Amino acid sequence: MTVHAIQTVHSENAQRLVILGTGGTIAGRAAQAGDNVGYVAGQVSVGDLVAAVPTLKELCLDVEQVAQLDSKDMGFSVWKALAARVAFHLERPDVKGLVITHGTDTLEETAFFLQSVLKPTKPVVLTCAMRPATALVPDGPQNLSDAVAVARHTDAQGVVVVCAGQVHCADDVTKVHTYRLDAFDSGDAGPLGCVEEGAVRLFRPWPLALAAGYVDASIHARVQASLALPRVVMLTSHADMDGLMVEALLAQSDSGAAQPLRGIVVAGTGNGTLHKDLEAALLKAQAQGIRVVLTSRCIRGRVLTHLGQRLSEVSGLSPVKSRIALALALLAD
Numbered sequence: 120m121t122v123h124a125i126q127t128v129h130s131e132n133a134q135r136l137v138i139l140g141t142g143g144t145i146a147g148r149a150a151q152a153g154d155n156v157g158y159v160a161g162q163v164s165v166g167d168l169v170a171a172v173p174t175l176k177e178l179c180l181d182v183e184q185v186a187q188l189d190s191k192d193m194g195f196s197v198w199k200a201l202a203a204r205v206a207f208h209l210e211r212p213d214v215k216g217l218v219i220t221h222g223t224d225t226l227e228e229t230a231f232f233l234q235s236v237l238k239p240t241k242p243v244v245l246t247c248a249m250r251p252a253t254a255l256v257p258d259g260p261q262n263l264s265d266a267v268a269v270a271r272h273t274d275a276q277g278v279v280v281v282c283a284g285q286v287h288c289a290d291d292v293t294k295v296h297t298y299r300l301d302a303f304d305s306g307d308a309g310p311l312g313c314v315e316e317g318a319v320r321l322f323r324p325w326p327l328a329l330a331a332g333y334v335d336a337s338i339h340a341r342v343q344a345s346l347a348l349p350r351v352v353m354l355t356s357h358a359d360m361d362g363l364m365v366e367a368l369l370a371q372s373d374s375g376a377a378q379p380l381r382g383i384v385v386a387g388t389g390n391g392t393l394h395k396d397l398e399a400a401l402l403k404a405q406a407q408g409i410r411v412v413l414t415s416r417c418i419r420g421r422v423l424t425h426l427g428q429r430l431s432e433v434s435g436l437s438p439v440k441s442r443i444a445l446a447l448a449l450l451a452d
């Protein structure tokens with residue numbers, strides 16, 4: 120993947136921000152302006168997205184295209200390149216903070232990855248859009264303008280997400296809607312704040328520099344030294360579930376797979392309950408040294424441990440974030 124040259128857009132104001140582009144619907148293009156769903160994500164350059172927002176004209180911005188993809192295809196190689204560029208810019212004394220344009224589909228995963236790996240003391244604000252850049256009324260320009268307002272806020276720190284006027288913490292945010300412009304929710308925690316006419320109103324403190332999760336302080340160096348994350352798969356318990364997928368994963372790992380299975384995150388029903396056949400297979404995997412982490416497929420709440428629980432590891436994060444947290448923990452082992 121190519122990391123493009125930094126383009127300095129404006130230079131009058133001392134408070135420098137860096138805008139990194141990674142693609143997504145915010146950079147999407149449709150054949151017809153009225154089409155909000157039949158578009159190709161990751162087409163418009165981040166330089167053009169910035170140039171389309173009049174409120175950014177007076178600011179001192181460095182703009183850089185790190186990737187250009189539909190975020191359904193997000194993966195470790197892009198995360199690694201992105202973390203390297205974010206870390207590079209965070210260390211520049213003249214940089215106040217960063218904004219990253221990103222697709223909505225895996226936005227919460229990238230935000231959680233960056234928060235876990237970098238725990239930045241400056242703001243790193245991910246933003247997105249539900250409508251392509253070519254829409255009759257695109258939402259990307261307002262989201263980008265709001266994200267910049269958050270990155271410029273005096274006390275801002277940590278990785279946050281800005282969408283539809285709301286600010287969400289990386290640890291809490293989840294995409295909850297397929298189509299609506301306010302597609303994100305922070306569950307029981309609620310949003311961190313909101314942006315109203317360019318002013319940030321906070322409901323609770325900025326994220327701590329330390330992430331919830333398993334990672335240690337040297338994790339960024341380990342990420343940069345690695346070709347892939349340890350293999351952790353995610354399964355969901357449901358009616359008629361069985362243990363066949365777990366058995367197949369164990370058999371494949373036993374037969375010398377290129378990337379051996381190291382962990383399984385299972386999204387249980389309700390308070391982490393599992394179909395008995397799936398649970399039996401997971402206990403077998405756990406006995407063979409595979410890390411098995413129990414989460415819930417419920418959109419709100421967390422798994423509360425109880426007497427008689429047979430899987431030893433439980434996570435209060437969503438299943439997709441638990442997968443990242445476990446993979447990073449295994450990387451740090």
Ligand code: SIN
Pocket residue numbers: 142143144145160188189190191221222223224225247248249
């Ligand atoms: C993507 O995630 O890249 C496409 C979908 C979106 O951004 O809404």
